Amino acid sequence: MIHKLALRNLLRNKRRSSLTSVIIVFAFSMMILFMGLSDGGHKAMIDIGVRMGLGHIIVQHDSYSDDPALQHLIAKPEQVIEQITQQYPTLTAVTRLRVDALIQAGRHGVALTISGVQPNKENQVSAIADQKAIIAGQTLPQFSQDQQMQRLGGIVIGETLAKNLEVRIGDTVTITAKPASGADLARSAFMVAGIFKTGLHEIDTFWAEVPLTSLQTLLEVPNSASQIALYSQANPETLAAITQQLTTALSDYDVQPWQTAAPELYSAVTLDAAGMYLLMLIVYVVVAVGILNTVLMSTFRRQKEFGMMIALGSRASTVSKVVLLEAVYLSAFSLSIGLALGLWGHYHFATEGLNFKEVFGTAMEAGGVLLPEKFYSILDTSKLTLSVLFVFLLTIIVTLIPAIRAGHRSPLAATQDA
Amino acid sequence: MIKLTKINKIFADKHQSFHCLKDIDLTINQGEFTVIAGPSGSGKSTLLNIMGMLDKPTSGNYQFDDNDVAKFSSNKLADIRRDKIGFVFQAYNLMPVLTALENTEMIMEFSGVSKKERKQRAIETLEAVGLGEFKNRFPAQLSGGQQQRVAVARAIAAKPLLVIADEPTANLDSQSTESLLDLMVSLNEKLGITFIFSSHDPRVIERAHRVIHLQDGKVMRDEQLENVTAGQPQAAMSS
Ligand SMILES: Nc1ncnc2c1ncn2[C@@H]1O[C@H](COP(=O)(O)OP(=O)(O)O)[C@@H](O)[C@H]1O
Numbered sequence: 271m272i273h274k275l276a277l278r279n280l281l282r283n284k285r286r287s288s289l290t291s292v293i294i295v296f297a298f299s300m301m302i303l304f305m306g307l308s309d310g311g312h313k314a315m316i317d318i319g320v321r322m323g324l325g326h327i328i329v330q331h332d333s334y335s336d337d338p339a340l341q342h343l344i345a346k347p348e349q350v351i352e353q354i355t356q357q358y359p360t361l362t363a364v365t366r367l368r369v370d371a372l373i374q375a376g377r378h379g380v381a382l383t384i385s386g387v388q389p390n391k392e393n394q395v396s397a398i399a400d401q402k403a404i405i406a407g408q409t410l411p412q413f414s415q416d417q418q419m420q421r422l423g424g425i426v427i428g429e430t431l432a433k434n435l436e437v438r439i440g441d442t443v444t445i446t447a448k449p450a451s452g453a454d455l456a457r458s459a460f461m462v463a464g465i466f467k468t469g470l471h472e473i474d475t476f477w478a479e480v481p482l483t484s485l486q487t488l489l490e491v492p493n494s495a496s497q498i499a500l501y502s503q504a505n506p507e508t509l510a511a512i513t514q515q516l517t518t519a520l521s522d523y524d525v526q527p528w529q530t531a532a533p534e535l536y537s538a539v540t541l542d543a544a545g546m547y548l549l550m551l552i553v554y555v556v557v558a559v560g561i562l563n564t565v566l567m568s569t570f571r572r573q574k575e576f577g578m579m580i581a582l583g584s585r586a587s588t589v590s591k592v593v594l595l596e597a598v599y600l601s602a603f604s605l606s607i608g609l610a611l612g613l614w615g616h617y618h619f620a621t622e623g624l625n626f627k628e629v630f631g632t633a634m635e636a637g638g639v640l641l642p643e644k645f646y647s648i649l650d651t652s653k654l655t656l657s658v659l660f661v662f663l664l665t666i667i668v669t670l671i672p673a674i675r676a677g678h679r680s681p682l683a684a685t686q687d688a
Numbered sequence: 689m690i691k692l693t694k695i696n697k698i699f700a701d702k703h704q705s706f707h708c709l710k711d712i713d714l715t716i717n718q719g720e721f722t723v724i725a726g727p728s729g730s731g732k733s734t735l736l737n738i739m740g741m742l743d744k745p746t747s748g749n750y751q752f753d754d755n756d757v758a759k760f761s762s763n764k765l766a767d768i769r770r771d772k773i774g775f776v777f778q779a780y781n782l783m784p785v786l787t788a789l790e791n792t793e794m795i796m797e798f799s800g801v802s803k804k805e806r807k808q809r810a811i812e813t814l815e816a817v818g819l820g821e822f823k824n825r826f827p828a829q830l831s832g833g834q835q836q837r838v839a840v841a842r843a844i845a846a847k848p849l850l851v852i853a854d855e856p857t858a859n860l861d862s863q864s865t866e867s868l869l870d871l872m873v874s875l876n877e878k879l880g881i882t883f884i885f886s887s888h889d890p891r892v893i894e895r896a897h898r899v900i901h902l903q904d905g906k907v908m909r910d911e912q913l914e915n916v917t918a919g920q921p922q923a924a925m926s927s
């Protein structure tokens with residue numbers, strides 16, 4: 271009977287109930303959609319971010335962060351990598367040597383970062399000089415395939431840098447850097463093998479990659495590296511656990527998660543996540559206000575009815591239950607539809623993806639962080655379940671006071687004229 | 689069944705107070721068919737509300753079945769109203785979202801009567817008030833007289849000991865009034881249900897066994913009429 275009363279009372283004012291329902295459906299499905307897109311976007315941002323000469327986990331000499339000098343390199347990086355991959359065979363490890371250097375071509379000279387990489391390995395994890403980013407010429411592995419014909423080592427440089435230096439594929443550039451011996455400057459010539467474009471200004475203008483061994487020779491640091499970058503397919507929780515364990519295992523080294531190694535990427539993601547929480551808060555408020563408004567309006571006109579139920583012998587709790595059930599039905603109905611719609615939208619973006627480039631043109635960089643061109647919606651089921659439960663609970667909480675008040679109507683209300 | 693001793697009711701707010709019921713002493717026995725008569729404003733409704741435990745007296749003692757009503761909690765009062773008292777209000781007061789049948793069943797459901805039994809009793813009662821064929825209509829689809837008969841059916845379906853009706857015929861035409869009165873009289877005679885009415889309608893008053901005349905909150909006269917036909921209420925109840 272109380273279910274019947276609650277349902278029929280909802281249907282009594284179809285317009286009001288459906289309006290509330292539509293608002294909740296809209297707000298809730300939007301929330302789910304944004305939740306999926308936001309998490310998907312973040313994952314894509316991180317995925318692309320760690321591929322910009324970074325890594326999910328960076329292992330360095332203990333003092334390298336404070337003083338990135340050639341005295342603070344990892345000696346025999348292969349041994350360290352073996353120690354890591356024995357414990358975590360799923361991790362991909364690459365070795366890099368970084369140095370600030372001068373690149374010259376003709377009358378142009380630019381100070382930049384030279385990254386010595388293992389061409390075949392780096393290719394698998396980096397998005398700087400891989401096949402997709404190369405807009406002219408070859409990747410380093412392709413170039414070294416043809417090395418027999420070349421007298422010089424290959425170098426890949428950014429699009430803007432190539433423009434600034436006025437060089438083309440096949441041109442020769444000179445790299446000048448201070449070697450470990452600290453004596454005179456060391457100098458070496460390279461041939462421009464490829465030109466890449468990442469969309470990140472900093473990288474496209476002040477970055478070049480050469481084979482690791484060439485740079486080790488130039489700097490007189492054989493078998494040494496600035497960093498070992500580790501890449502993983504694991505989810506964030508597992509990754510954090512691995513980082514934690516590695517920190518203990520490699521106590522002689524400095525082990526940094528990408529969050530520490532790339533603070534600007536981390537803050538871009540968290541700032542964005544904060545926006546998501548704000549949106550969730552707004553949705554919660556909309557649902558709460560919508561339900562409360564409906565309950566208040568519908569109970570306001572029924573004071574006499576509540577009084578009558580009590581006069582006839584209903585317990586206060588029975589009357590309260592009727593009011594609570596109305597809110598529960600309205601919110602359960604609206605949330606189910608909102609959930610269905612939201613999941614449908616999520617499914618679309620999870621399979622088709624959202625093409626950022628198509629929607630927002632080509633503004634690909636924001637605050638030194640590369641925005642992904644295309645990304646796929648990802649829904650965290652526990653987050654979703656929690657928010658459904660929370661909204662539901664919220665419904666009950668906001669209805670509690672009007673429901674209790676309805677139960678405590680004086681039975682005399684039944685005898686008074688409406 | 690009902691024993692009122694020195695009942696006073698004073699309505700007071702910030703600006704004024706109104707002494708509505710003055711030292712009412714009254715005993716009503718089981719099986720009586722009593723009308724509280726009196727002009728408008730004499731305190732009839734107030735008195736019925738107190739007897740029906742919808743309102744509390746300002747002072748005085750109310751014994752219901754030898755229990756002090758003042759000692760009951762509001763849930764206990766609700767349970768007594770549900771199990772022992774049937775109400776008919778002046779303005780019908782049906783649940784608009786429930787059909788005639790559902791309105792009649794509602795209280796029985798709250799008191800835990802089985803679904804089958806309450807449905808059967810509700811249908812029987814609606815048939816007894818002549819609304820068998822209207823049982824699936826909503827109040828808005830019924831005339832005033834029909835609604836009031838549903839209200840009566842609701843009041844008596846649970847077989848209460850006492851039915852309290854505040855001017856039940858005030859909004860009815862004379863034909864509806866007569867059939868409603870016939871129904872109540874027969875329930876009183878057959879089941880021994882105690883009826884307490886308020887009314888200033890002579891057609892109602894002439895059917896009563898006892899008429900209590902109220903004026904300015906005081907009992908002016910308490911008439912026992914000759915046509916007492918209530919028979920043996922105790923025997924009727926237990927049959
Ligand atoms: N809640 C109330 N507050 C103040 N005065 C009231 C209230 N209820 C009734 N009264 C007053 O008490 C008097 C008796 O009312 P009532 O019992 O309704 O009389 P009757 O039913 O005989 O017409 C009236 O003068 C009315 O104005």
Ligand SMILES: [Mg+2]
Binds near residue numbers: 732733734
């Ligand atoms: Mg009155």
